[in-house]
Amino acid sequence: MARHDPVPERPLKFLAKELQAGRLVLFVGAGLSHLAPAKDGSRRRLPLWDGLLDHIAKEFGINRSEFSDDPLRVLDMAVTVRDRPALIAEVANCIDAENFDPSKAHKELKDLPWAYFVTTNYDDLLNKDNKFRSIITEDLYLWEGVHSVKKLIYAIHGNLDNPHTLTREDYRCWGERNPRASRRLEDTLFNRTVLFVGYSISDPNFGDILNRVKRIMGDKSLTQKGLAPGLGA
Template sequence: MTQDEFTDVFSHSLYNNKGVYFIGSGISVPSGLPDWKGLIEKFVKEIGIDKVEDTDDLPSLAQYYVNKKSKKDLYGAINDDFSNKKPNHYHDIFKITNIKTIWTTNYDDLLEKTFRNNYELKISDKEVFTFVEAKDKIEIIKIHGSIKRNIKDIVITQSDYEDFFIRKPTIVQRLKVDLLQNSFVFMGYNYGDPNIQNILTEVRRLKSDKNKIKHYILLKDKSDQKFKLWCNNLERYNIFPVLYKDHDDFSTLLKKIALKSRGNSVFITGSHTHEKIDDLKLLIKYIVKGNLILIDGQSQGIMRTVVSKFTTRCIKKKIDYQNRIKYFPNPYAANSKFANDSSLLPQLKNFRKPLMKASQVVVAFDGGMGTCAEIKVAQEMGCVVIPFFKNKKSKTWKLIDKIDSLDSAYDMKLKAGKIEMLDLINILNKQF
């Protein structure tokens, strides 16, 4: 499967809350943590094993260590590696992805640090079927335990794997349910990783002709024949490999998923005291006809004009617009000082983060302080920002060189003050 095909299909699953990430140790490596092989290799040196091969049975090696020492010693050896690590660029991308549930075999606390207080952590059988009350919170399920929790929850030795289905039946059942109902993407695993092998076995057990849900695994491309044969064999499990060339290619792929996971959504920002914008009807017509989702931040000015004209056109065309608009609270209704009090900008930006996380594209018209703040939040959240500035005296004009170029011809017309609505629509058409 090509990256583009995968991105389109899986981002659609994420948008409909039917997509799940399953994360392995490779995601934590850029933070200075070892992968599975590196972790095992470090502590088994104490029992006389100097080198660990890719083909070695890693849980068995961990078991040999515990046999000679203890599980407590093993925990101490792991804990030394996992202290004071910070999230990396992969975690930054997860933070701006429209995702509700993340499964992981990792012991580290990097996901918790990434989402700060905006997550619910589930490790034990008792926790795993509890309901996530806040809809904007991320559910993190640590199937093999956490370094910050009870050592008894850590799954690393051969006996841990053997007893897993007995010790954690509820987690196993939850995994089965999720695999049957959602599309999974596995990442951060090598093709010889025992963690992924165990999950593949479970996926294989659940596979049936009636269950058409596809799962995917992101893998660095290798030229050797064993790797190719292994990838081909994955289709028996209904898991389809998506290959990338290097770490940059992998990051680019994750960013595309993050952006497209928001659906074909557009948010329009501009001054509360805007002047009449020529040909606004063309933009509304394109949004309606293009089957785009309109993000309504419920602020005054250009947004209210767009929403009013959008709903009117939908009614005339007999289109159910209720499923075409997503509403987010109006911060200015909560505090009218947001419009012109610069000391409140940090609060305004935090208020707008959920909105921007739901927007793939932000169209920015001329505006003041509030519009500038929204543009900056949109950039932080990875949105595609398309400026449509005409007033060189507006505050937004100062941001024109800080917005990534989408099209050089568009930029030239914009800076020359000759931009037209059809130019904006052409750019939107390329994005969607």
């Protein structure tokens, strides 16, 4: 992970208070998965977003430099070159999470009393022990929490079996295609404090998330509505 200056004491106390009160939501990105150790003991790591896009570009014969203005369009081009099932299969091949164990950070974070989790990751490392209830598809939002005492994980982009939000077109239409998930995200941003962990400002994935947040929040500042800065990869 990149080195960061120590977090000032005041925001840490605020986050601790929100956590204890059950108001703190953990929003997880690829940087957390990148910490997971390989089961074979090698130094191999799961890819960050840039690494995934490099892999897809190479496998599909795409020149990434042609899409420097919008890297996620590499995934649209992969669908054009072959088809969506081929892209999904290659994403699963690149993010082979079954060959990795949860990191120490995974284990320590998931034991804290978060209100719930939100993630853009497709892997299941945060829920390897099936301790939580994963809300993956739009239909599952109808049943969130029903007959379940488990803490919820909102996997807003799906999982490796069903990565429903993957291409630039998927991102563009996310709100229309996932209205229940969109309302949950809006409710989270307005009524909870959110800690982002495992994101880099340079990730196209995170850039899209921030734009989505800005559209939801309107002219309100992020800090006014309780968005806490997180830890990048």
